[in-house]
Amino acid sequence: MPILPLHWAFCVVVAMQDASPPPAPPPALELLDHAHLSSALKALADAHKDVAQLVKLGSSRGGRSIDALRLAGAGAAQDKGRPAILLVANLDGARVYSSAVALQHARELAGRYASDDKVKALLDRTTLYIVPRANPDAAEARFGTPRFEQRASGPGVDDDRDGRAGEDPSTDVNADGVIAWLRVKDADGEWMDDPADARALIKAERAKGERGVYVLWPEGRDADKDEKVAEDAALDARVDRNFPDGWEQHAKDAGVFPTDEPETRALCDFVLAHPELALVVVYDAQDSLVGEVKSVGDDAPFVKRIPPEGVLESDAKLLGELGKRYKKVTESAVKAEGNDKGTFTRWCYAERGLLTLAATLWDIPLEEKKKDEKKEDAEGGPKGEEKPVEQAAESEKSPQADKQPEEQGAGDKKGDTKKDKDKKDDEPKPSDDAKRLKWIDAAGASEAWRFLPWTPFQHPELGAVEIGGLAPYARLEPPASESGLIAQKHLDWFLTLGELVPRIQIAECTREKLGEGVWRVKAVVENDAYLPLLSRSAQRTATTRPARVHLDLPSAGTRLGGNVQELLEDLPGSGGRKEYNWLVQGPDAMEIAVTVETPHAGTVTKQAQQKKATEKK
Amino acid sequence: MIALTLLTLIQQGAPKLEGFPGLAAGRAPKVEIAWNRLYDTAELYAHFDRLVAQWPELFSMQVIGHSVESRDMRVYTLHNPKSGAEADKPAMWVDGNVHGNEVQGGEAVLYLAWYLLENYGSNPRATELVDGSLFYLLPSQNPDGRAHWFEQAHNAHSSRTGVQPVDDDKDGLFDEDPPDDLDGDGQIVMMRKYVPGQGDFRLNADDPRVMERVPANDKGIKGDWIYVGQEGLDNDGDGQVNEDEVGGYDMNRAWPSMWFTEFVQGGAGPYPLYWPETRSIARFILAHPNLAAVQSFHNNGGMILRGPGAEAYGEYPRADVAVYDELGKDGEKMLPFYKYMIIWRDLYSVFGGFVTWTYEGLGILSFTNELWNDDSQDPEKRIEPKERYFFDDKLLLGAGLVPWHPYTHPLYGEVEIGGFKKDVGRVPPSFLEEEMLHRNALFCIRHAEALPRIAIQEPVVTDLGGGVRAIDVIVANERAIPTRSAVAREKKIGTPDVLALEGKDLEVLAGGFRGDRFRPEEIELQEHEPARLLREAGLGSRAELRVRWIVRGTGSATIRYTAEKARDATRAFELR
Numbered sequence A: 001m002p003i004l005p006l007h008w009a010f011c012v013v014v015a016m017q018d019a020s021p022p023p024a025p026p027p028a029l030e031l032l033d034h035a036h037l038s039s040a041l042k043a044l045a046d047a048h049k050d051v052a053q054l055v056k057l058g059s060s061r062g063g064r065s066i067d068a069l070r071l072a073g074a075g076a077a078q079d080k081g082r083p084a085i086l087l088v089a090n091l092d093g094a095r096v097y098s099s100a101v102a103l104q105h106a107r108e109l110a111g112r113y114a115s116d117d118k119v120k121a122l123l124d125r126t127t128l129y130i131v132p133r134a135n136p137d138a139a140e141a142r143f144g145t146p147r148f149e150q151r152a153s154g155p156g157v158d159d160d161r162d163g164r165a166g167e168d169p170s171t172d173v174n175a176d177g178v179i180a181w182l183r184v185k186d187a188d189g190e191w192m193d194d195p196a197d198a199r200a201l202i203k204a205e206r207a208k209g210e211r212g213v214y215v216l217w218p219e220g221r222d223a224d225k226d227e228k229v230a231e232d233a234a235l236d237a238r239v240d241r242n243f244p245d246g247w248e249q250h251a252k253d254a255g256v257f258p259t260d261e262p263e264t265r266a267l268c269d270f271v272l273a274h275p276e277l278a279l280v281v282v283y284d285a286q287d288s289l290v291g292e293v294k295s296v297g298d299d300a301p302f303v304k305r306i307p308p309e310g311v312l313e314s315d316a317k318l319l320g321e322l323g324k325r326y327k328k329v330t331e332s333a334v335k336a337e338g339n340d341k342g343t344f345t346r347w348c349y350a351e352r353g354l355l356t357l358a359a360t361l362w363d364i365p366l367e368e369k370k371k372d373e374k375k376e377d378a379e380g381g382p383k384g385e386e387k388p389v390e391q392a393a394e395s396e397k398s399p400q401a402d403k404q405p406e407e408q409g410a411g412d413k414k415g416d417t418k419k420d421k422d423k424k425d426d427e428p429k430p431s432d433d434a435k436r437l438k439w440i441d442a443a444g445a446s447e448a449w450r451f452l453p454w455t456p457f458q459h460p461e462l463g464a465v466e467i468g469g470l471a472p473y474a475r476l477e478p479p480a481s482e483s484g485l486i487a488q489k490h491l492d493w494f495l496t497l498g499e500l501v502p503r504i505q506i507a508e509c510t511r512e513k514l515g516e517g518v519w520r521v522k523a524v525v526e527n528d529a530y531l532p533l534l535s536r537s538a539q540r541t542a543t544t545r546p547a548r549v550h551l552d553l554p555s556a557g558t559r560l561g562g563n564v565q566e567l568l569e570d571l572p573g574s575g576g577r578k579e580y581n582w583l584v585q586g587p588d589a590m591e592i593a594v595t596v597e598t599p600h601a602g603t604v605t606k607q608a609q610q611k612k613a614t615e616k617k
Numbered sequence B: 001m002i003a004l005t006l007l008t009l010i011q012q013g014a015p016k017l018e019g020f021p022g023l024a025a026g027r028a029p030k031v032e033i034a035w036n037r038l039y040d041t042a043e044l045y046a047h048f049d050r051l052v053a054q055w056p057e058l059f060s061m062q063v064i065g066h067s068v069e070s071r072d073m074r075v076y077t078l079h080n081p082k083s084g085a086e087a088d089k090p091a092m093w094v095d096g097n098v099h100g101n102e103v104q105g106g107e108a109v110l111y112l113a114w115y116l117l118e119n120y121g122s123n124p125r126a127t128e129l130v131d132g133s134l135f136y137l138l139p140s141q142n143p144d145g146r147a148h149w150f151e152q153a154h155n156a157h158s159s160r161t162g163v164q165p166v167d168d169d170k171d172g173l174f175d176e177d178p179p180d181d182l183d184g185d186g187q188i189v190m191m192r193k194y195v196p197g198q199g200d201f202r203l204n205a206d207d208p209r210v211m212e213r214v215p216a217n218d219k220g221i222k223g224d225w226i227y228v229g230q231e232g233l234d235n236d237g238d239g240q241v242n243e244d245e246v247g248g249y250d251m252n253r254a255w256p257s258m259w260f261t262e263f264v265q266g267g268a269g270p271y272p273l274y275w276p277e278t279r280s281i282a283r284f285i286l287a288h289p290n291l292a293a294v295q296s297f298h299n300n301g302g303m304i305l306r307g308p309g310a311e312a313y314g315e316y317p318r319a320d321v322a323v324y325d326e327l328g329k330d331g332e333k334m335l336p337f338y339k340y341m342i343i344w345r346d347l348y349s350v351f352g353g354f355v356t357w358t359y360e361g362l363g364i365l366s367f368t369n370e371l372w373n374d375d376s377q378d379p380e381k382r383i384e385p386k387e388r389y390f391f392d393d394k395l396l397l398g399a400g401l402v403p404w405h406p407y408t409h410p411l412y413g414e415v416e417i418g419g420f421k422k423d424v425g426r427v428p429p430s431f432l433e434e435e436m437l438h439r440n441a442l443f444c445i446r447h448a449e450a451l452p453r454i455a456i457q458e459p460v461v462t463d464l465g466g467g468v469r470a471i472d473v474i475v476a477n478e479r480a481i482p483t484r485s486a487v488a489r490e491k492k493i494g495t496p497d498v499l500a501l502e503g504k505d506l507e508v509l510a511g512g513f514r515g516d517r518f519r520p521e522e523i524e525l526q527e528h529e530p531a532r533l534l535r536e537a538g539l540g541s542r543a544e545l546r547v548r549w550i551v552r553g554t555g556s557a558t559i560r561y562t563a564e565k566a567r568d569a570t571r572a573f574e575l576r
């Protein structure tokens, strides 16, 4: 069983407060530490040998195995070029909940293969690789004491440039089992109480006549006595900052060089070893489905030989449509505003040409969901534009993040982005943290753990301080009442992906007699699924092998015109077609076929049918 | 810990200084190596091992990894362990041959080791380098490419890559259609075909071996010949010839700084340091923060190159450029016909290059030399094909050429095969090799003699009254290379230098760096731990640093300067 201390056990408790009538929400997901997750995956593979196998991708820096569950239904072995979908979760060590959702998908898919047509359709058409936990080392902090959001799992640097590395990490100074926030009254402080809710902190703005009263730190000692608290962590490099695309050299969380983190490299090598991948899904701290993706023109000119950053326009259109479908099925409105530099999501797309659907599963909502809106969704009436509730999931905001406190926080640096026109100007607008506190208050006793009241503490180096603020994982793990439901909705969405990945067909294959012994062979290659054979990015990166179209001619036949093989890259989805012609000499009796072979969209052969005389002009 | 003097020499009662090598009447070398030929991977390693056998106390070998074909990646360490620990000595890295065909870089590394070892103990400057600094020498970054170039049919430009299979033509097959040595002579040369009145080349009237392009004209004048590519077949029957060679990537585009994927930078591979050769080298270099100089040897063209490799990087910091310029300009004098150049601006753009990583990523001043060959006696004047034939005829007795001879090709029909051999054009002919090696090895020595060296001058103690004293001291870097390059300071690479005052009975009240020679109160005080002053900027090129401590107490004291890229310096004194 998972190791869950009592006061953190919200996630194993089935929602009890809700007295609303059935159907009850699905049970909350268990959060599993590495040992339990590993045995759960193994048990799953053992119990469903027909469809599931355990695949090891590699080992973490700490020696923990990084595993995928491979799921494939009937005919997988004979199915040449069967497309694969890769689901990766928990790259950000603190997003343990996303690994539970990925495991739920694996369990449901393996368990329902025999009984559920949708599941069967998905697994008979595609191979799935589900990696529930890409960052097992950092995730382990979720289950330890003290509890804190651990993101880094690789080498530390000398954050405070004092010639010593890792000498002043965050610690649980008040020994309450949690590493939270520490605020000190200080005339040099930049932070002040949020007038809307004094439990939240905002940055004082001198232009408004405000004056800061607090210095804010992650909870910790001043071990090196430099008047800075918890400013030099033992570990700094993060798995999901260590991928090559947009890698930020010299940023302390980026790692020594791209793919230096073993977890990062294991994922890269897995992707390289699987040319059958047609789509990637990421449940973590990135988002390419809810917010608008940053896009650039397909042929945007390189600047000083470097391509401009962003999703190519043609692909962004696809992501826009897929995002719409995602929002409709999952009802999610969680955006990520995190840095995408050096992330798996970005690498898969920009350097491997793989369309990558990234979802941030949950955050504390900043605004209450309006009842009528929800109703409309439930009725399925696509009336007007959807108005997703603004939520910001910022992976940086924790005491363990390596940012200076001014950049993160139990406070709100951005102030309010949304303007409520009804409100008077002088009425204080609540900060995002104040809104979160409002949500926490409204959610009742079961969610009260998410905020730790500021409590006076006598600090060994700093004297009188207060410790409190948003608790670790407060913004990462949904309440029990939603935990299972989010997973269920995402699975519903995930089940729709199988039909999207490209599928090669030979729509037509004919031979036309041009005269005695001379034939014109024509083949029309078609993609009848939604996604293109190669994304626009893949056409640019040339990392996915194009379709190989070739004429199968017996020795009696001679090719008079047309190439022995053609490589096909640009074949849109939703019925994209491409025609090929050959001129062939040979006897009437010879058999002619055309084969189209791909690594990720199937392989088909079709005999050329003789055109009827009436079709001839 | 103590700045090294010529310990060995002096203690052993000053042996007679002998003139070898470099002077014609000098003694014979202890290890004879022929410097007028090139060595394949195994032979090259064997020569290094002979040096290890002759000078085991100064020269050692370690295997830092293996190539794709499991050849050793070897680093040879040259220093005097008796004069101090490796990690305390400023180090220079020298390698060659990342491009498998650019072989003579390997011999240049060998020559450097041999020259320093032969001169150790007799030449004071060579002795000081071996005692006071350290060399990490990697003969070949690409031992597979080197071995293939020697052992298999190639031309001057092929076998640049490593040998991990790559599907160059995206047909799902790997390395299935390389050039073929159709006539079995160990050379991949050109194929030409006679097509009367339909070609774009004609034969030179004086020398029919020379193909000349017919100048564009409106008179309908055509040539009788066409080139049909390099010697080879359509091995995989896809209608293309020689389109999927062995390997097909570039290990000098694989390094983490300004690395870009294949569609931006061809040959870059799927991610930085993807190939085992590159990764083993990177791991070794990262584990040696004492490295303060890098030299990498390529061919060809006579260039002393520095970064940036890409315009998008911007300019290097001015202070570092000044040191680069000093060394580069000396190099131009030491290496006639070589030009000191900036890679992207004066040659071409290189993303993910090796020496740009060691500088931009690690803060180490780094050069690539494109080694000289007969093609660029004067880089302003490219040698004309006709002159190359003259050179081959008169100075090589025709040994460099495969004469045109007929061959029946399955696709092209009757063709002729011929052209220059693989060891013409990019590697020097035997009689020019030694000079090339010597000048380039000595350029490395010029670079190594610029490695930072710290001196702490005699401290001056001033009694300020009431038991309070001021200690003023000047710490200097006597050499051109800073202890921390400007890029290292800006990007916070490595560890800041530390200047510490230690004394059992001393209470250090304050301390900091002085901004003015005459006004001691102009001082930048360090708020915490004044006895341990941090110096992110290190000690610049031939820079002096003035320091003042305010202390209480008396007795023995020590000032210690600690830097990653220089020997630690200490100075003991008495406070009375």
Ligand SMILES: [Zn+2]
Pocket (backbone or CB within 6 Å): B099, B102, B298, B299
């Ligand atoms: Zn080269």
